[in-house]
Amino acid sequence: MNTIDINGNFLAIEEEFSNLENSLIVILSAPYEHTVSYGNGAGGGPAGILEASAYVEFYDDETDRELCFEKGIATIEPIDFGEKVDKDALEIIQQRVAKLLDKDKFVVTLGGEHTISTAPIAAHYNKYPEMCILHFDAHSDLRDSYLDNKYSHASFMARVAEFFPTDKIVQVGIRAQCKEESIFIKENNVKTFYASAIRRGIYGNDWQQKVVDSLGDIIYCTFDVDYFDPSIMAATGTPEPEGFLYSETIDIFRKIKKAGKKIIGLDVVELAPSEYHKHCDLTTARLIYKILNLSID
Ligand SMILES: [Mn+2]
Secondary structure (H helix, E strand, C coil): CCECCCCCCCCCCCHHHCCCCCCCEEEEEECCCCCCCCCCCHHHHHHHHHHHHCCCCCCECCCCECHHHHHCEEEECCCCCCCCCHHHHHHHHHHHHHHHHHCCCEEEEEECCHHHHHHHHHHHHHHCCCCEEEEECCECCCCCCECCECCCHHHHHHHHCCCCCHHHEEEEEECECCHHHHHHHHHCCCEEEEHHHHHCCCCCCCHHHHHHHCCCCEEEEEEEHHHECCCCCCCECCCCCCCECHHHHHHHHHHHHHCCCEEEEEEEECECCCCCCHHHHHHHHHHHHHHHHHHCC
16 A cells, blocks of 8 residues: 655655554545435545645644644555446455554545445444444435445445444434435434434533433544535535534534543545535545544544
8 A cells, every 4th residue: 555645645744754654544545436416526525635634734722732743644545446336346445444454553534425434334343343333424324225226325324234233323413314214213223313403402502412422432433524514515415404513513522532432433425525615625624633633642
């Protein structure tokens, strides 16, 4: 696995702090786009994030440190899927992630459409059988298939549910789903924090704490940027109203840290860069660095 140098790696950092061997954190790009249903462009997500990340500051005032120089962040060359799609594409990603986990790296996988997340989740689950999943999304992605494809971005969590205990899945921000999905959630005890329930005050003022309380101690996070409100995240395939803002979201990661729980892996998907909404790329790059800052001791 070759790494990208300062002219294109995450945060634009020198070799000393971005070579694979000495870096704890590894950014793996999976620019997979095959089953897009509404807006396209998710395949450009990783490149957009990496480009914008050059403008993210190394220093984080909250943790008072430069995490990238403390731990090292390596950026791997993007996966070339060739003609591979669906299950075959997922296998490539899972092998790469597993290899990095074998080296005890903290892996951040960048999509691409949400389909890809099944792979890093499977790889992390093999290493951390006690983990739970924290899933940020406007959609629950629990349709058994969508447009005749079981490996659709709209079905990724249905694939995960085939090998992962559903009562250890916590979904946040859901606001667009079909009835079949809502039935699946009830029957299989998926913990779903619907956007409407949060806004109606069902969880009180500190809804973020309720999310954290429902999580186990070891957490894998999959983050679809369409969880955010379209006002701050227009650059995504299916932007849905009644979304969430940046700070109220970071609060969840603050509370995870405070509770002594641990994020052990992350993927960020569905950014579809747009020249009219450049801030979305930067928002996503900052989100990733902030989560890393709050998750890694
Ligand atoms: Mn989504």
